[in-house]
Amino acid sequence: MEEEAEKEKMVKVYIMGREFEVPATLNIVKAFEYAGYRFVRGIGCRGGYCGACATVYRFKDDYRLNFALACQKAVENNMYLTILPFMPAEKAIYDLNNLKPRGSVLLELYPEIARCVACNTCTKACPQELEVMDYVQAAIRGDIEEVSNLSFDCIQCGLCAMRCPAEIVPYNVGQLARRLYGKYIAPQAMHTHKRVEEIHACVFDEELDNYSLLAKEDVEKLKKIYVEREIKVG
Amino acid sequence: MERGYPEYMLESIEFVKKTRERRLKEIPELMTLEEREEILRQYHPDYKEDGKRIVKVGANAGEFMPHEVADLIEAYPLIEPEQIDLSTIDYDSDILIIGAGGAGLTAALWAVSSGADINRILMVTKLRMGDSNSKMSQGGIQAADCEDDNPTLHYLDVLGGGHFTNDPDLVKWLVREAPMIIKWHEELGIMYDKDEEGCMFVAPGGGTCRKRMHSCKDYTGMEIVRVLMDEALNLDIPTLEFTSAVELLMDDAGKVAGAVLWDMEKEDYFIVRAKATLMATGGFGRLHVQEFATTNHYGATADGLVMANRVGARIIDMDSVQYHPTGSSYPEQIVGLLCTEKLRGRGAQPVNKYGEEFVYPLEPRDVESAAFIRECAKGNGLVTPTGMPGVWLDTPLIDILHGEGTIEKEFSAMFLKYARFDIDMTKDPIFVYPTLHFQNGGIVINKRTGVVGVEGLFASGETTGGVHGKNRLMGNSILDYCVYGRRMGIYATEYVKNATVGKLSLDHVTKYVDLLEEAGIPKERKAPILLPEYRGERTISHALPLLG
Amino acid sequence: MKIPYFPGCSLKTIGEGFEKSAIASAAVLDIELNELPRWVCCGTVSSLTTDDLMHHLAPVRNLIRVQDLEETQLVTLCSVCYSTLKRSNTLVKNDPEKLKTMNQFMYRESDYQCNVKVLHFLELLREIGFDKIKEKIKKPLRGLTLSPYYGCLLVRPKEFGIDDPETPTILQALTKALGADVIDNPYQLKCCGSYHTVDKPNLVADLGYKILTYARNSGADALVLSCPLCAFNLDNRQREIKRQYPDFVEIPILYFTQLMALAFDLDEERLGFDIHYVDPVPLLKEKQLLIDSLPLIKEK
Numbered sequence A: 001m002e003e004e005a006e007k008e009k010m011v012k013v014y015i016m017g018r019e020f021e022v023p024a025t026l027n028i029v030k031a032f033e034y035a036g037y038r039f040v041r042g043i044g045c046r047g048g049y050c051g052a053c054a055t056v057y058r059f060k061d062d063y064r065l066n067f068a069l070a071c072q073k074a075v076e077n078n079m080y081l082t083i084l085p086f087m088p089a090e091k092a093i094y095d096l097n098n099l100k101p102r103g104s105v106l107l108e109l110y111p112e113i114a115r116c117v118a119c120n121t122c123t124k125a126c127p128q129e130l131e132v133m134d135y136v137q138a139a140i141r142g143d144i145e146e147v148s149n150l151s152f153d154c155i156q157c158g159l160c161a162m163r164c165p166a167e168i169v170p171y172n173v174g175q176l177a178r179r180l181y182g183k184y185i186a187p188q189a190m191h192t193h194k195r196v197e198e199i200h201a202c203v204f205d206e207e208l209d210n211y212s213l214l215a216k217e218d219v220e221k222l223k224k225i226y227v228e229r230e231i232k233v234g
Numbered sequence B: 001m002e003r004g005y006p007e008y009m010l011e012s013i014e015f016v017k018k019t020r021e022r023r024l025k026e027i028p029e030l031m032t033l034e035e036r037e038e039i040l041r042q043y044h045p046d047y048k049e050d051g052k053r054i055v056k057v058g059a060n061a062g063e064f065m066p067h068e069v070a071d072l073i074e075a076y077p078l079i080e081p082e083q084i085d086l087s088t089i090d091y092d093s094d095i096l097i098i099g100a101g102g103a104g105l106t107a108a109l110w111a112v113s114s115g116a117d118i119n120r121i122l123m124v125t126k127l128r129m130g131d132s133n134s135k136m137s138q139g140g141i142q143a144a145d146c147e148d149d150n151p152t153l154h155y156l157d158v159l160g161g162g163h164f165t166n167d168p169d170l171v172k173w174l175v176r177e178a179p180m181i182i183k184w185h186e187e188l189g190i191m192y193d194k195d196e197e198g199c200m201f202v203a204p205g206g207g208t209c210r211k212r213m214h215s216c217k218d219y220t221g222m223e224i225v226r227v228l229m230d231e232a233l234n235l236d237i238p239t240l241e242f243t244s245a246v247e248l249l250m251d252d253a254g255k256v257a258g259a260v261l262w263d264m265e266k267e268d269y270f271i272v273r274a275k276a277t278l279m280a281t282g283g284f285g286r287l288h289v290q291e292f293a294t295t296n297h298y299g300a301t302a303d304g305l306v307m308a309n310r311v312g313a314r315i316i317d318m319d320s321v322q323y324h325p326t327g328s329s330y331p332e333q334i335v336g337l338l339c340t341e342k343l344r345g346r347g348a349q350p351v352n353k354y355g356e357e358f359v360y361p362l363e364p365r366d367v368e369s370a371a372f373i374r375e376c377a378k379g380n381g382l383v384t385p386t387g388m389p390g391v392w393l394d395t396p397l398i399d400i401l402h403g404e405g406t407i408e409k410e411f412s413a414m415f416l417k418y419a420r421f422d423i424d425m426t427k428d429p430i431f432v433y434p435t436l437h438f439q440n441g442g443i444v445i446n447k448r449t450g451v452v453g454v455e456g457l458f459a460s461g462e463t464t465g466g467v468h469g470k471n472r473l474m475g476n477s478i479l480d481y482c483v484y485g486r487r488m489g490i491y492a493t494e495y496v497k498n499a500t501v502g503k504l505s506l507d508h509v510t511k512y513v514d515l516l517e518e519a520g521i522p523k524e525r526k527a528p529i530l531l532p533e534y535r536g537e538r539t540i541s542h543a544l545p546l547l548g
Numbered sequence C: 001m002k003i004p005y006f007p008g009c010s011l012k013t014i015g016e017g018f019e020k021s022a023i024a025s026a027a028v029l030d031i032e033l034n035e036l037p038r039w040v041c042c043g044t045v046s047s048l049t050t051d052d053l054m055h056h057l058a059p060v061r062n063l064i065r066v067q068d069l070e071e072t073q074l075v076t077l078c079s080v081c082y083s084t085l086k087r088s089n090t091l092v093k094n095d096p097e098k099l100k101t102m103n104q105f106m107y108r109e110s111d112y113q114c115n116v117k118v119l120h121f122l123e124l125l126r127e128i129g130f131d132k133i134k135e136k137i138k139k140p141l142r143g144l145t146l147s148p149y150y151g152c153l154l155v156r157p158k159e160f161g162i163d164d165p166e167t168p169t170i171l172q173a174l175t176k177a178l179g180a181d182v183i184d185n186p187y188q189l190k191c192c193g194s195y196h197t198v199d200k201p202n203l204v205a206d207l208g209y210k211i212l213t214y215a216r217n218s219g220a221d222a223l224v225l226s227c228p229l230c231a232f233n234l235d236n237r238q239r240e241i242k243r244q245y246p247d248f249v250e251i252p253i254l255y256f257t258q259l260m261a262l263a264f265d266l267d268e269e270r271l272g273f274d275i276h277y278v279d280p281v282p283l284l285k286e287k288q289l290l291i292d293s294l295p296l297i298k299e300k
């Protein structure tokens, strides 16, 4: 009975100004759909990974602006909702192979980061709860590793860029820093390089071909090899 | 933090807590091959007789498929061939790539580095570039690049996981090229988890005999795809977003020769003529087979299967569907979303409402899912306030085993996902149930990604079949789109050097319609469906196209 | 003595030698310069809005972080950072209304109570006393003739300067205490061109030519200063100066902290000479201040 009651619970929301009643168990995306909207834009993975549904909302009688991924935010009573389908942004064009992992690269390709006034508005907007201002600041001082770590969870939703009074696009700066870090600063996986060499030298081909043949002609034998293979995952 | 569970679920959590200590030592045994077969037969949704039917038309006529897929194969085209003006070519290209997820982007990059003319490539995609299943993958990518591992062991695991139904040759190239992919990714600047010496952090996965899963925290797919996108943007590869392919074009010689595209926003069509057409449209989670919730992105509607089937491509293994054992089942707002297998790889255990373990945590996915379904059928699961069944996944074990902070560091995406709903997965277990995850089967291709029996058409990624057989192991499908996406880029570039295109035609569609009519298929059924329909019933039943 | 220290962006990029030598020489004087665990740019950016409070957010945010550490002092090395932080600090101290607005804007941070004092490292040294510094000297800088250079922000505007705005003496006093000779340079207060280095390198070269040529002609071996931006303009821009004035002769630029480190005989790697444009090493070897110098990697 209690479960029944929970199921019925409805909340009042305002979708682009129009009032709707929707079940309290929905997220913002599903609330739009329940109300009869069909998305083409402003939606992507529906799982919190692509940033396409990043949105803003307010509560009735509250001056504060809130930020969320529409697919990850439960509807609440008296929410003012909208869709933000697109945010224009400049991205620097570069060939990573021709860049040096020097701190100054970030400022050279994105000189506008020097305009950051440290107002922290970007951080307040981030639905991933990242310290956006801190990574922009780290970018100004050329600390590529710090930018990479602080920005790693960025889903490039664009909310920070939309709010920045200095017109900075933090997520593009983070992207560049992470690629520089991954390519030039992080230690290389030498065991991978070694394995690639072995593969080029055809070290495993005979056995692989043998298995392929068994798979086609004597599956039972291959099954036996499979079952008897040593399992070392501890 | 508040505890975001209702009272009766919190009571069950108390049982889970009580048994935790004991379960640290006692882990259930792996099933034998026979036991696996038995549980699959009894509980796996694939084995449900009334879940599928024999399709009547197309290259796969006479074969079993889930109703949801059969409904797409036995469906009329969205466009009527006579409406379409083929005399004006809007885009004349060498290579048309349909879909900008992992497979599409990888193919585009490798086409460019293999010498394709960038300006004669066209990539089209339904949503934005990169919005795809590929962006969502969490756990990782398999590659046998560690000392105690090698590609032959990887080979055995892939085949064993697929119950020996895979295409043995496709698997060979998959495992053989895996380490090269990791190396390529490193060169692109992808930040894999490594130690100070550069040694990759590897985790085990269901059905693997070695730790082989490479990850980028639990944002593996996002990290890979955003780098591929950045590279595609740097190279300025011509791309059309919010544009769906709705039908393939053929020429008078019977080769695939481009596609009819539909602008999702302006709602008009255009014609692309292409020497090679590359299908990278991904999977079918949004078909909600047997009404399961899904982990997949909004555009995962099997369009590629439909279009390819109409030009005569065969599809295989569609009778097997991958349900991921651990989809979120509570709270309602995130039902169906994935809880990565790596959680179990790092020690989280499935337990029932009494806090009892009931299955080895890392069986192959189909077996693990069947065990969850069995447990709930036995009445040992719980039901959420919105009616979703499920069992517990005891995540706090991870921090107990590997130290406090491990979850927040390695699973920051997952942690945030639950924290948004006041659930602290480092303290309380999470509530899970199998969710529709992956399209095991698909279009039949050869090792050069050519679609078998159809000239001018290539395919790779989740839309294809054979690589994984009837069951895919975790981490092998990122690998799949990398290895075969790359091959697709390379071999399509090679192909277009000497390829020509004749007069464009949609006759194959007309013929297909004739077959449908003969088979008595109801006219309202149309495909591809492009986007799932989630609007309220009232809106759907009262919708009128008054503006035309 | 432990004291919170604010490096600023330039020190992390173009002023590496300044920071390293400062930390090392401070240690000799029993001062531990503790870099703030989290800090943002001091705030020296062009105005973005007509609301000039926006301008002061960054410096005040840094001061709040000092306050959150339960500290009451903040030391800087860079003259620009010093001036910016100090100016904002004074502004909010004198204008409670503005302070209130800013505190409200930063609603996630704790309110700023105005009890942090901003210091330049030179001020700290003066407090300790140059005699005390003398005691620690192992290798007096004998035979080295220097031209002190203040630029603008260290001493102006008057309310925020660390010394007399017309005739400052602090650098002279320190340099002499370290055993070097000084010359008078009438251009010691002339602007280095500051951020015009980005858009008007020619203008910066003109200014640099005057300052440096005077020093050279008066017999100075090098210029000593306290600001990474001045250093960049007067050192790196010598390339442009040479292009514009063929008669120009290069002259090394040194931070006062590098001189301290030399006099205290600290490791060469604390000096950071490898990123200087005009290499000071030959000069210092000639004066026998650097003896068994390691091979230095030069990157121009």
Ligand SMILES: Cc1cc2nc3c(=O)[nH]c(=O)nc-3n(C[C@H](O)[C@H](O)[C@H](O)COP(=O)(O)OP(=O)(O)OC[C@H]3O[C@@H](n4cnc5c(N)ncnc54)[C@H](O)[C@@H]3O)c2cc1C
Pocket: A047, B098, B099, B100, B101, B102, B103, B104, B124, B125, B126, B127, B130, B131, B132, B133, B134, B135, B136, B137, B138, B139, B140, B141, B142, B220, B221, B243, B244, B245, B246, B280, B281, B282, B283, B295, B296, B297, B299, B300, B301, B303, B304, B338, B437, B438, B460, B461, B462, B463, B474, B475, B476, B477, B478, B479, B481, B528, B530
């Ligand atoms: C939540 C989740 C987690 C996963 N985790 C893992 C993991 O840890 N390891 C692993 O190996 N695999 C994982 N997978 C599986 C793996 O991510 C996918 O199988 C793989 O990314 C598929 O790549 P793809 O390029 O073939 O398809 P997608 O990445 O889905 O790309 C298909 C693209 O085609 C577009 N498209 C579709 N139809 C059309 C049309 N008609 N016209 C134009 N464009 C169209 C789509 O919009 C999309 O952009 C996961 C999947 C999901 C959903």
Ligand code: SF4
Pocket: A051, A125, A126, A127, A128, A129, A130, A132, A153, A154, A155, A156, A157, A158, A159, A160, A161, A170, A171
């Ligand atoms: S950093 Fe910016 S783009 Fe990235 S997730 Fe946060 S708000 Fe979105």
Ligand code: SF4
Pocket: A115, A116, A117, A118, A119, A120, A121, A122, A123, A132, A133, A136, A163, A164, A165, A166, A167, A168, A170
């Ligand atoms: S919003 Fe812009 S100016 Fe403000 S802190 Fe963030 S990046 Fe800096």
